[in-house]
Every structure is written in C-alpha cells, then in structure tokens.
Amino acid sequence: MALLLLGGCGGAIDGNPNGAGPGQGPDGNDGSESAIVGDGTPSDRSDDAAGGQGPTDGSGLDGQGNPRDVGFICDPSAALEGQSFRRLTQRQYRNTLEDLLAQGLGDAGQARAVMDALQSRLAALPPDERFRSAEDLHGSYRRLDQAVGQGHTEGWYRVSVDAAVLLTEPARLTQLAGTCATDGVADNDDACLDAFIDDFGARVLRRPVDAEERAFYRGFYGTTVGEDPAGYADVIAGMLNAPQFLYMVEHGQDDVAGDAPPETFELSAFELASRLSYHFWDSMPDDTLWEAAASGALLDDAEYEAQVERLFADPRTRATVREFHRDWLKLEDLVELDTNVGFPVFETFAGDDLPGPDLREQMIDEALDMLDHHVWEQSSDLTSVLTSDQAYPRSAALAAIYELPVWDGAGEPPAFAADARPGLLSRAAFLATGSASTRPIMKGVFIRRNILCDTIPPPPDNAAANPPDLSEDLSTREVVEELTEQDGSVCAGCHATNINPLGFATEGFDALGRARTEQMLLTEEGAVVGMAQLDTSSVPRIFPDDETVSEGPADLMGLIADSGKAEACLARHYFRFSFGRFEDAGADGCVLETLRTAIAQGGSFQDMLLAVALTPEFRQRSFATASQEAP
Amino acid sequence: MKKVVISRRQFLRGSGGVALGLPFLPSLVPGKAWAQEVSFDPGPRFLMMCTGHGGVLESSMFPDESMMGESMTLYPGLDIRRGDLMRTVNGDRAQLSTVLSGSADVLTDQLVGKMNVLWGLDIPFYIAHHTGGHLGNFARNDGNGPDGRGIQQQHMPTIDQLMAWSPSFYTSLTGVTERALIVGGNGLSWGYSNPSAASGNIQEVAALRDAPNAFDRVFPAGPPTSEPTRPPIVDRVIEGYRSLRQGNRRLSGADRQRLDDHMDRLAELQRRLTTVNAACGDVTAPGFTQDPIERTRLLGEVVTAALTCGATRIAVMGVGEDQYVPFAGDWHQQVAHQWQLDGPQAQLVEANQAVFERVFLDLASRLDGIEEAPGQTVLDGTLMAWTQESGEMTHEARSIPTVTFGSGGGFFRTGQFVDYRNRTDRGTRRNGQRVFGYTGLLYNQFLATCLQSMGVPQSEWQSIANNGATGYGVPLVNDQYSVTHVSGVVDGASDVLPFLQA
Secondary structure, X not given: OOOOOOOOOOOOOOOOOOOOOOOOOOOOOOOOOOOOEOOOEOOOOOOOOOOOOOOOOOOOEEOOOOOOOOEEOOOOOOOOEOOOOEEOOHHHHHHHHHHHHHHHHOXXXXXXXXXXXXXXXXXXXXXXXXXOEOXXXXXXXXXXXXXXXXXXXXXXXXXXXXXXXXXXXXXXXXXXXOHHHOOOOHHHHHHHHHHHHHHHHHHHHOOOOOHHHHHHHHHHHOOOOOOOHHHHHHHHHHHHOOHHHHEEOOOOOOEOOOOOOOOEEEOOHHHHHHHHHHHHHOOOOOHHHHHHHHHOHHHOHHHHHHHHHXXXXXXXXXXXXXXXXXXXXXXXXXXXXXXXXXXXXXXXXHHHHOOOOOHHHHHHHHHHHHHHHHHHHOOOOHHHHHHOOEOOOOOHHHHHHHOOOOOOOOOOOOEOOOOOOOOHHHOHHHOXXXXXXXXXXXXXXXXXXXXXXXXXXXXXXXXXXXXXXXXXXXXXXXXXXXXXXXXXXXXXHHHHHXXXXXXXXXXXXXOOOOEOOEEEEEOOOOOEEEEEEOOOOEOOOOOOOOOOOEOOHHHHHHHHHHHOHHHHHHHHHHHHHHHOOOOOOOOXXXXXXXXXHHHHOOOOHHHHHHHHHHOHHHHEEEOEOOOOOOO | OOOEEEOHHHHHHHHOOOOOOOOOOOOOOOOOOOOOOEEEOOOOEEEEEEEOOOOOOHHHHOOOHHHOOEEEEEEOOEEEEEEEOOOEEEOOEEEOOOOOEEEOOOOOHHHHOOEEEEEOEEOOOOOOOEOHHHHOOOOOEOOOOHHHHHOOOOOOOOHHHHHHOOOOOOOOOOOOOOOOEEEOOOOOOXXXXXXXXXXXXXXXXXXXXXXXXXXXXXXXXXXXXXOOOOOOOHHHHHHHHHHHHHOOXXXXXXXXXXXXXXXXXXXXXXXXXXOOOHHHOOOOOOOOOOOHHHHHHHHHHHHHHHHHOOOOOEEEEEEOHHHHOOOOOOHHHHHHHHOOOHHHHHHHHHHHHHHHHHHHHHHHHHHHOOEEEOOEEOHHHEEEEEEEOOOOOOOOOOOOOEEEEOOOXXXXXXXXXXXXXXXXXXXXXXXXXXXXXXXXXXXXXXXHHHHHHOOOOHHHOOOOOOOOOOOOOOOOOOHHHHOOOOOOOOOOOOOOOOOOEO
16 A cells, blocks of 8 residues: 655644745655665655645745735845856757757758757756755756756767767858858958857857957867868857856846845846747747847837747747646656556556556646646636646547547547546546555645645654554545544644645546546455445645535635635746746745736736746846855 | 786686676677776775665664674773674575575675675664765755754765865876766765865766766767867866956856856866776777666676776765566555565565675676786775665664675775674663664764775865764764764764774
8 A cells, every 4th residue: 555654744734824835945755856766766755744844934925924815025125145147958958059050050950950960969968857955855847957067067068069060061061151161262261250250159159249259269260271160160169168158147237226135137138038038938039039139129128028928929938838837747756657567456456448658648748738728728827727627638548547539639628527527636647646546645745735835844753664554445545544644643633634635535536547436445466355435525724724625626626726825836836937946035025926916816827927027027137145155 | 006907818817707697797898808908096996886765674684693703892881793794505595694695606705705794873863765865965865854854955965976076085087087977876976066176066966877878978988099180179168167257247156156166067077088098998888778677787887897997986876676576566655664564574675685686796796706906806996885775664764784895995804794783771762662773873984984994084074064073974863862872972983983994
C-alpha cells in the first residue's frame, strides 16, 4: 500500500496568508526531489509527508488577521537586493541560436540544417532542472535554474566552435557576411569584417556594437591579411561565448522616479526588447521589436503596449505558456504508467485499459491541451478551468479511460456529464499513479500546496516508523484514515483536516483515472476478493475556519474556485515563471497583487499573462548589492 | 611523489584477474591501447558510491559481532571495538554478512583484507531523506522534519568538490582531464559557483547520467595532432568578461559574481583543452543504453578507466538500489518505508546485496585487478566508500552503513570490522518511549577522515561557512542524540576515526 504518515500539523495549516502566505515558506518534505533510485533519476517520495514550513518572512499578502483575505500588500518603496544577470535557459539558448542563424543566413532551412548538425553538442548541454529550493522542494520552474557549472561553460564553448565552423563553410559564409567575405578581393576585407561584426554582432549581443567592441571582436580574427574563414569562425565563436549572448546583461538607464526603492533603474530600450522577447517567446527580439528598440519608440508607453500585444498574439507565446503550465502543475512528476504491466495485481486492476508506453505523455498532453484551449480559444478564467466538463483525449487509450470519443484537436471537445468530472484536477494526469492504488494523500498535498499555496508543517520524526497492520477489505480511503487519522495521533492534525479531505474528493476515480462507483479489492496474486464502497464526501477546509461539506469533486472545485485562493496562488506561480525567481516578501507585493487582480476580478488567463509585462517592475531592474556579494 | 608506470603488459596482466567472467573494460579498451608507456603522478584516489534509502536491518548489513576481538576506551564512557574481517565460504559463495556477500572467486580473502566495515557512524539529527549528506552537504535534505528543514539554507561544498579544487589534493593536474567525475544520481555533489576562489553560491554539480557523456567529459578529444594554425580563443573570451566586469557600466554585486564565476569556469576550460592524458591511450567510447543496470555498469567502466589512467582521481556514483530486484510498484513507499515488515525487508536486503556484489564489489575487483606498481594495485591507491541514505530505519541516519575498499595509498589500515557504537544505556537513542538503538561517532568525522586521508588538511576546510569547529558538515546534534554522547564525541570529530589509520 503506497502510504506514508503525515503529521505534526496540529491542525495548523496556514490559512492566513499574512506573514506566511500560500506556499511562501519552504514547503516540501516529501522528498520528491533527487532521491537516488532506479536509473539515478529522482524518486517520487511525495507521500512521505506533506509538510511545509510555516511562515518564513511575511509573504507580501494582506491578511491582517483575516484568514479569508487573500490579497497582497503593495509597497512600492520596498527594496530588492541581490539581482544578477539571468542566464538563458536551454530552451532560450536553442531558440536564440536558431533564430540568430536564420536571421544571419536569411534562410530558415539553412539555420535548421546547422542546428541539426549541432544536435549532439546541444544534447550534451546540462538540462535545466526544475529548480528545487526551500520554497518549493518538489521542484519549481526550469527558468529558476540559474546554475552555471563547468558543463554549461564547456558545452556553450563547444557548440560555438562547431557552429562557427559550420557557418564559415564557403556558401554559408557568403550568406552570413556577404560576398565580400569570399570574393577574393583584398580591398574590401577590412570593411567586410567590420560590417559583419556590426550587423551579426549586434544581433548576438542584442544591442548595437560600439567601436571598442568592434575592435575587440576584430581581435578574434587576428592579424591575418586577406579573407580567412577560420578568422571569421573565431569571431563567431567569440561572440557566441560573450556574456551579452549567454546572459541577459542589463545596465539600466535612468533612475526610476517617484517612491521606488534606491538603485532601481529603468531598462534601456534594447534591454527591454530582450526582456519582452524572452518572456513571451523564449528567444531573441525579431526585426520589428529590434526596430522599436533602435528608434527608441519602445520606451514610449503606447508603443510598448502595442509591442506587448503583438508579442503576446504571436504563436510562439503559446509554447512558452505551455511550458509554464507544465512546470506549474508538475506534470513531469506523473510516473510512467506501464512499469507494472505484467504484474498480476496491476493486470487485473487495469483490465482492458492496460497502459502502453505512451499513455503517460497522452495524459500530460491532455492536461496541457485543456489549458491551451481554455487560455487561447475560450479566453477562460481560472474558475472555468477548475470546473469545466470538457475533455481533450487525443488518443484512443485515453478516450477509453474517459469513455468519451477521441478529440480531433480542433473541433469542439467532448464533454462529461455535468459535474461528473469537473475541472482540471479530475483529469487523468492528476489521478493516475502507475499502480493499482489511488494516492489520496498525494492528491491532497498537491492541491493544498500547488493550487491553494498553503504550507504544511513537517511531520514528526519517524512518523512512518510503525504503520498498523492493514486488512485486505478496506478501501484506500479507509486505509489512509486508519494510518493517518487515528484519534490523538500526531498525524491526524494535518491529515484529517487539511490533506486527506482534499484527496478523498476524487476517490470516485481509480488509479488510471477511470470513473468508478466502488473499489476493487485485490490480493497480491491479482485475485479479486471483494468490492469496497467509496466515500467522496469530506470537509476540505479551503480556509481553516470553513466547515463546509463537499460531497465530491464538483463541490470541491466549486469551493476552491469561490475561495479566491487559487487566483492568488496562480499569481504567485506566474510571478516565479516570469521573473525567474521566487518572490520577495516585501518587494514584489505590487506585482503579485496586479497579477492576482488581473485574473481574480472577472479577468481571464490572458489578462494575467499580459498584465505582468505591463507592470512597472517588469521594465525595471534593481542593482542593489546585498552585503555578502562581491564588491 | 612516486612515479607510476602503466604499460600494456601490466594492464593485460591486471585484466586477467577480473572476475565474473567479464573482460576488462570491454567497450573501452581497443587493441592498440596502452601501446606506450606513460608516466603520471596518481596520488590517492577517492571513489564514493551512494545509494538511497538504506533500511536494511543491522543484522543483515553488518558482519557477526563475534568477529570483534579488540576493544579500547576512546573516551570515558565509550568503549569501541574492532576485529579482523573473516569471510565464510559456502560453495561458490562468500560472505561477511547477508548483504556483504558475493562470488567466492571475487570476494576473496585478499579483497576482504582490503575492506573496512564501519558500524556506528551517525548523522546526529533527524535528516530523513537527503542526497547531500553522503558527502557533507546536509542542507540538501528533503525537509521531512524540523531538524533537516532548519538547516536547508546552510549549504556547504561536498568533500569531493573540496578535494577537486584543493591544492593539497591535486598537487599536479598533469593528465587530469576532469577534477571530479560525478555520475548516476543527482543531488550528491555540491560546490562553489566559483570553485577556484571558493566563493559564490553553493550549487549542485550535476551528475552525468549516461556513460557516453561521462566518457566524453573525462576523455575529451584533446588538441589536434597537427600544430594548430590559430591560437585558442578562450583567453580572449575571458578578456571580454573581464572587460565587462571591470568596466564602468552599472552592475550589481551579484552581476559581478556571475562574471567572476564564468571566468573561473573558462579558466578551467582552458586548462582542460590543453590537457593530454596519454595514459588513457586510444580508448573507445561506450554505447548508450536505457537499461538502468547496464547504464550503471557502463558508468562503472568509465570510472574505472578514468581512475586507472589518472584522468581523474575523484569519482562519485549515485546508484538506485531498487533497480536490482524485480519489483513493480512504489519502491519508496511500499518497500523502503515498510522496512520493518518481513517482505519489504527481504527485498531491501536483496537489493542492497545486489548493489554490493554487482557494483561496489565489482568495481573494487576491477581496480584490484590492475597492478600499477609491483605489488600495488589501483585499488590499493584508492579509498572506495559505499554509504546509504539511512541506517536500518529509513529517515533515520543512525549507524549509516559505511563500507570501504582500499587503503587510499597506504593511509588506511584495512581488513577490519569496526564498531563505534556506545553500547550502553546512555548511548541508546530514544524518542520518548521508543528505542532506536545505539548511537556512535559522528558521520562528520568520517567525512573529515576522508579529507585527511586524501591529503586535504584541516586548515583547508575547518573554516568553511556553516561547518562546525570539528568534523565536516553542519554541526547539528539534536537533543535526542546529544544526551547519548559522552564528552569527546563532538570535540574529537576532526580526528581520523579510531582504528583506521595505518
């Protein structure tokens, strides 16, 4: 039985965000990260305990003692320290390289050919990990992984050298630097090199090249007289290793007026262009954005807003938002579903729906498709996502699990009966476990932490040391209650009130995500020994003082949607993705409140996704140095 | 330092000793490898293998206490013991304990004589799940309890990274293409973002998951055989960073640290690009596999080759024990955390025995099969250590099983079964009415011992941020452990562990 004890909560979920905040503190004790198991990849120890640390630093939330006030405190004068250049994520690096090559060569096909030739080098780059920290021990956003190790530096270098060789093959060099680079005419060689550095270099550095930099990059070419493809190759490799290429180097321009904190500056037009393009597209500015920066028009509010709208409407934004959704919902944590195939218990349990190797990815895609559809086609708010009856199964296997027709990816998606399976959290990706047993504890922990941004204290030491004997005639819910809700036990404080009830609501779906009315009880040999009755009623306590009874998933999703906590939590998550860091308790309250209100007050996902780029803070940079940093 | 000469003849002689019927490094050694004699200064080598969970009952993990033949009073109130390891042979199998067993042809008396089994090394607080603790970054724990959670911000470099950047460890980098080879599981190795200056953030050193990647890292293509026609560009790239760092454009302190960090990495890159490891010869890359057991085996081959020819002197391997038994389900929950039940316990024993025999013992046997000087094998010059995440109770790092091979170049006395536990009522760890067993010496002392055995003096690590006055690692001892300790346990944690020094 895949269970473990949780406890030590004493009933104290942080429902009052003031001072603790949904998910603000270190919240994981579940060990889901980096355990050494199997092939060396992290194990899912998520059932270990749900504990989150309590208040850490004040969350910027406005609670003032009212547990149902989910707003954030905005203090424009609050200072932010310790900001550094963000390095490009691997996705950003690849996108940038391909866009740069396409722009330089004037030929997307040639750019793709070069990227294909670089594939083994690119594959050797260290992947961005879902950054784990005290704030999110399950792993947060890949954008937050800002480590630069030897593998990064060396990987970038090797890509640059190989790319440079490929780009200086005669035909490509002509495309890239013009005929003057290969025409055998000596008189134009100097000017040709300068023009190449100015043009190509500007796109690499993402701002114009000044005279000093032109001389610097000429130094890579060396003292060779005449045309030298190897010289061009060294210039290209040098540029592709530049800090301005690998990092988002920002120096700012003017002081921010008003009551902004000290050492906060407006970004320059080119810096702003990069910030916008990387935020929405995970890549470098296109020609239109470049021109807006070059002319200075981007610093004009109206032009800026127009560019934000333009970038947002571009299809590339959808891919970026899809990555946000993938990390926000921790969809990568869904285990492979076919590993238990061949074992009698699982075979009996799965019956005709025995998973194939693709089912996991199909479930993940369905969750992402659902969000895509709601965000881009329906311009939905969060409540719609939490309560929708529509489903998006593109495969026959998933459609069979849902007992719905396959969705063709374009038309009207099929729908469940009203309230039968409401909202995102009752989709298979959040229910499947890879075994024959559901995991109500994990479901509850996920909702409590990731959807409500509540924190849960750690369990007591060795909470799992003495599990009671279990019988084979209990439902999973009954087993969980037996293990974690014994009167007077240290576990009950958290489990009975704050964790299990959230997970019990979806016990009407089995461990493959199929609807069920009773639970099959199995022996280890796979024999069916009985059926257990299911109970999906609970008191989910979205707020600590809320004793409203939920009869099942429809009630639960309604309570979550009505609470306002999910919007505040989503705002916090989108902040992390957007700024590539965890929120600062004091300094980020204004942005957080802007995001929250954008989606909470009748707004849509799109409103929130756009809102972040329109905040003043998005266009600024703090250069305040923390006391322990390098002089 | 002595010069070691490896020749093809010696390699082939070594390969003849490899057991399990496997040819030595079958995917790596081509016909013409080792065709020339080369010299390098190997110095002591360090190989750490880390596995998850633990959970094996001490009665299955450790040899029989009857082997203990000698005791001494370490501190008033703490008597410790040692004895010579003695294998028992039954047919074609040999064993020291249920877990520490293998083919009698491999787990020979000679190899047993090069082992140590250490009982009674504790992380003296409730750390529960962690990966950083194996090598000294206790902050990298999962926050399962208040103790562990309380130190999650107190990151420290792990000892492998300290060694890798220590001028005392690498007195020469000749032939060293990779300072520390980290393979397998993540979360084990941590170092400074600017390692040569020991500054910046403590960040994870990502593990290489696949043998081909590990091979490429440790056996880079190297400089071209013909004279290069153009100077390398790395110096000039560094100059670009320096110019930005020292220019007059606005930067935060964190920006400057970023640039410093990157320049440090570029300097190491420059070093690596110009390093030739002729001793490795014309090795052939291993293939890619998705099978986790085969992947671990291939990684082991790369590690063995790299250590043998001096391409690195440090390796860390993360190995998932759950892959070594047929099990379909949630190993963590259904087995590791049900350690006290008979069925799961049997699976934990089976898995850990398999890891010992198929990975750890296999590596030791390979290294012992390579004679690098008359009467001296590569294993003799190496400290191999296997540690588990927990002791017999998962979540509880009391009596972390610690098994070693090799003398680390003569530093260690080997062939011993050592018991550091305080086997008195005072030494009994309790939590209320629950009794957990005897506590012993600090795992911090084991880490300090490793550092010193590798020639890294206390002066290089005693003042590291978050380290304590003694030992290596955050000096947290919780109340339940501290009451079990007699005077001297904490104060003596920087000393080499008793009985171990040759």
